[in-house]
Amino acid sequence: MAKRSTMVFFTTTLAMTGNLWAQELVVDQKNRSFVKDGAEIKTLDIKVGDVIRFKNEDPFFHSIFSESETAKFDLGNYPKGQSKTVTFEKAGKVDIECAIHSKMHLTVNVK
């Protein structure tokens, strides 16, 4: 039973991410900046299949989106404490912005 559960877990993970070693990274929105591990970041290198969890740590809304061909998405408006995830399935450069706050830019290089 345990073996079967493990197999189902790995098969599901592989199907969802295409990468057994895919990881989830947390990028906070704090002080109207993109922050990882407590430091502001302008660029981030990740691997195909990785997931970024965008977490709003500001006491106001953010609205994160990308128009890049590599990964187009729009997370909509979300308040403090809420997070949304994006899986990056293609290699390339992804420019990410906040629709509300003009100074927020993050370039994600998916390798």
Add this chain to the structure above:
Amino acid sequence: MMLKSRKYRTFNRKDLLAQAIAFGLVAAPMVAQADAGYVYEAGHASLKEWLLPDAAPSPDDNKYSEKRANLGKQLFFDPRLSGTGQVTCASCHFPERGWADGLPTAVRFQGKNVGLATPTIINLGYNDVLMWDGRMPNLEKQGFAGQGKPADINAGSTVEPEVVIERLNKVKAYVKLFEGAYPGEGLTRESVAKALAAFERTIVSRTSPFDRWVKGDKSALTEQQVKGFKAFVEKAKCVTCHLAPNFNDGGFHNIGLKSFGDADHNAGRFKQMKRKSMDGAFKTPTLRDINQTAPYFHDGSAATLKDVVEHYALGGMVKTNLSPSLPQDIALTAQDKDDIVAFMNALTSEQPMFVYPVLPQN
């Protein structure tokens, strides 16, 4: 042990919803936010974020110097900078009217109405982004674009900006002043923009009664103004967009003005960023020196600060594309509204008498 207990765990609907929210599958209910954690006492450490830096930041290729700022001041008031020779930057940005014009919407040369209020240029140097729709990233770029045809001071003119630069180069005193301020750069459209930016960065407000109170002067604010600040932060949640230290957020919001309901409404930020939420969204203005720049809002539709507060107390009038940051659940008493207005009246800095520049003639 933990695995074992997880095995027998059952999920109810509340658990499943919480998990769905955590994984971003379902939007959580929108909640009002204002968690500033201030202690409303003069000089308290929690308030220090409201103090502006001593000088507005400037780019490496246009660091502040007195020569640059003085030259920019002359250009700001010189009609020879315009194609018509009859308009200056101060034709809309009057120093005696809070560096705005006191009109609901700006009227340019030959009576053309721009349809937008003239924004103040106070504290622009501290901003992330310029213009109501955010189309300019900094003062240098704005100063360059503003010389274009038919932009800003060149409205109503058929004269190319290069002709204006040629005209200014015939004023020997200007050529000399440019050489002193920007050695080797010449008198060009770029150096004109830089000088204007250097001057504009000196137009600041950071010594208001509120600033003095934040620094520890208990007598700088009245009891009503302190109550107004608290209501501004906690009850009315104005601080959601009017953030420390410059009372703005470099952001764009549709605040539900009546004019947004017009079929031909100004799309604002949407012109720069094609996202639905930006239709009718405009840049959050600073509130510093705000009692000097009536009327208010980008369409000039609020005559007084009290009108502004009443608008927000309603949560906006046209709510079809409202910013999520606009609180809908506030209940302000008449006293709260008066207190908030009293607080905003404490955001104006005393300025020395403004002295207009003498312009070089030849």
